[in-house]
Amino acid sequence: MNGHTNQTARCGRDPLQFISRIIKGAVVGVGAILPGISGGVLSVVFGIYRPLMEFLAHPVKEFKRKAWFFLPILIGFALGILGLARVVDWLFRESPVPAVWLFSGLVIGTLPALWREAGQQGRGRFAWLAMAIAIVLTALWMYLVSSMESGGEGALVTSNVWWWLVCGVLWGMGMVVPGMSPSSIFIFLGLYQPMTAGISQLDVGVVLPLLVGLVATVALLSRGMGWLLKRHYAVALHAIFGIVIASTAAILPFGQGTMDAGSIALYAACFIVGCAIAYGMERMRKVLEDRGEVD
Secondary structure (H helix, E strand, O other), X not given: OHHHHHHHHHHHOOHHHHHHHHHHHHHHHHHHHOOOOOHHHHHHHOOOHHHHHHHHHOHHHHHHHHHHHHHHHHHHHHHHHHHHHHHHHHHHHHOHHHHHHHHHHHHHHHHHHHHHHHOOOOOOHHHHHHHHHHHHHHHHHHHHHHHHHHOOXXXXXXXXXXXXXXXXXXXXXXXXXXXXXOHHHHHHHOOHHHHHHHHHOOOHHHHHHHHHHHHHHHHHHHHHHHHHHHHOHHHHHXXXXXXXXXXXXXXXXXXXXXXXXXXXXXXXXXXXXXXXXXXXXXXXXXXXXXXXXXO
């Protein structure tokens, strides 16, 4: 442990490593905000997840040794989120239905990789049960939210500080739980575009509750998630897979927008591009793992 920590500290003060960690933080930030791309998985790939969990387990003890390690990552993370939030905000304002098809492709394109990852330690009956329960509970929750907010015709909740706090909690779960991408839930609730708009404009009323929910969730769940993945990996990952399945099915925009031949072709193209981006991200992850290019 000490050797790993000392190596982390030395690498953190190297200028090239500093720049490298800014880039990695930016990619993780992009993954945190893009539907289907898990910030937690990217943190694992780039060697950030383990030091982060160690830091959160003993924050006072580890702060002095790891502050320099996390500084460039935090800078990159903020740059990645702010930069992409502007693009996403514009996309949802100008072409909302193609944007949802694009992001649906991003999510669905990650499912094969997430399924393989979930089965790395087998698929016992408790894993299947956890997945089934997760699908049912997620679908039920989305149905109830939809019914309460819009008479059952797709949820468009009224954004307020409490909903932004909930989004922050879900976002934090996406950082702590590798493989979980909560953006599909944000899209279903009708909060994704307002959230990215608020982030891009640095709206305190949006950013502050998001950060409170995110930081509190990461701090509270980090120890428990580490224990759960170590003791019940298959059950945890299959439950995550169930959440992703149910939340993705809820956002598919069938019957929405113009339905002429040209529009349908555009929607199909957006969906395929989303799947291709997800496939490319998975290939990049595999290449980095095979080369051992993680810290």
